[in-house]
Amino acid sequence: MVYFITELIIIFFREPKSIVAGTSVRGRSVRAGFGLGGAGSKDGGEGGSWRSVSVLKPYFRDHVLRLAGGFSSLVVVDLLQLYIPRIFKYVVDSLQKGIATPGGLLASGCYIILTAIAIAAFRFIWRQLLFGFSRIVEIDLRERMFSHLLTLDKAFFQKTTIGEVMALATNDLSSVQLATGMGVVALVDAVFMGLAAFGFMLYIHPFLTFIALAPMPILAFLTRILSSRLHGRFKKVQEQFSVLTEFVRSSLASIRLVKAYNQEEHQSRLFAQMGETYVRNNLKLAYIYGTLFPVSGLIGNASMLLVLIFGGRLVISGAITAGDFVAFISYLFIMTWPMMALGWVADLFQRGATSLSRIEALMSTRASLAESSAPSVRIGRGEIRVRRLSFRYPGQAAPSLNEIDLNIPSGMLLGIVGRTGAGKTTLCNVLARLFPVPDGRLFFDGLDVNSISIGSVRSAIAYVPQDVVLFSDTIAFNIAFGTQGASIGEIEKAARAAAIHEEIAAMPQGYATRIGERGIKLSGGQRQRIAIARALLLSRPVVIIDDGLSAVDMETEHTIIGSIASYLEGRTCIIVSHRIAPLVDAHEIVVMEYGQVVDQGAHKDLIDRNAFYSSIFRHQALSGVDQGIGSASGPVSDVTSGER
Ligand SMILES: Nc1ncnc2c1ncn2[C@@H]1O[C@H](COP(=O)(O)OP(=O)(O)OP(=O)(O)O)[C@@H](O)[C@H]1O
């Protein structure tokens, strides 16, 4: 018990080293949040876990009244429970002395019932208040986690699987909730009940108390040893749960591929193997419980044996009354719960601390492209300048962009073509401010992007990424995503410009059609055009469409690009395509190869002077098939679009 009390004092009164960022708990600004302690907590060491617990301090401070009310009710329940053995003592003693009357016995019974009713009422109150507190912590942590996730960038999601994040938001948060709810309740209950019962036992007979509690230090010692092992084992269980979650997520997300490649059985087998590992890890954890609880029970029974032997003698010798003996045994029973609860509390706290350190590691991750204090400005013209821009993906040896120079005046329709892997998507990503760039390399409306806020640039761009992202909602929702309060008329206008209106109108529920998980009910081309309509509706000065029409045929692509161009009249538009013909009307076409711009100009100039360009163009036009640059045998669209 001393160990746990010390542990508790350390946790709640230590300065929270890892807390740096200001955040808000229940609307009020407090000094909380997850700071740079990530490195410490990432090691998963026990110290790291316990340190993360200090993250909860603001919640305890903020809800002090709720906690005070909850703990007071809990203490009242404990006191009332401790009162019942006193009634037993009175009844047994009066029976023994022969002074008991039926009326007295009935009165005692009524006391017990009234006490039980009061216990039930106060128990209801503390459960509401204290478990409510743990839910508040859980909800707030979940909200903060989600908001924080939204601030993280591509670099983070390249390293972390969605399964890991989902496991944190479910299993780990539940552990924290259990620790802050049941864990705290059990600890306070155990300590208070334990001490009070101990006091009553001392009052009855100090020597008997000493004898009865002699085996208890063994229990505390065992709990200490076993709980120190819980941490590592529980961490393994949580990690394996992340693996399982990610596997299910990715299998279901690419269900078409799994079926097309007839991989159902293989995937099931892999899942079963992962499940077995999960079970094995859980069994190792259960082994500790399997030891802890029976041992606690055994020690409790050993105490009981000692009380029967020594207490019985004391009654015989008249040192204590039979009523005292009965009451003493009742208190010993009461003592068993605190002793066992301490083992359980240790586990709940270990789990909670482990989970909290995992959550803190996430919360302390900062986007590589952190929002600086740079001012927000409105980019109205949409003029882009790129000066000798090189870019290398984190951890890659070779650069994906090499000394790119581009001038994209306001209102230009710029086409970008190039072989697969030439760096087209990378260029779009960098332009859209998804990755950091050095100073003096990228300018919007003449302003260095590093001198203005990231939000200023992003809110000037409507970007259609190569991997189309749709939500499992209605078509109207998907098109209007990002545009607050768009009318159905505006949605339709954007859909017409993206040449998808007719197809939507032909659907039984039109724009209210739900498109299934990630748009599974739509064709690849339909998904792409819905994503384009979404970007057009945004009405931003710059529109970037990365291979957004690869799933339609060349003729249709040409027509749609014409329609997009007239819709965007006066705005800057960058369209990447693996086919040249649809882009012939662009003001300029950039030809990329090996991360470089190898040529740039109007279509007719490129045809005249660039042999590579003209040969590909003629080849595509003559063959009459949707053959992409760099693709010798078929449409690149098969590779570059649709479900991944
Ligand atoms: N997230 C990434 N991390 C590391 N390397 C990457 C990443 N994305 C792309 N690359 C590399 O950068 C280079 C350029 O890729 P990019 O996606 O820009 O080509 P692309 O021109 O868009 O090709 P495609 O026509 O197939 O879409 C490739 O060599 C690719 O392997």
Ligand SMILES: [Mg+2]
């Ligand atoms: Mg690409």
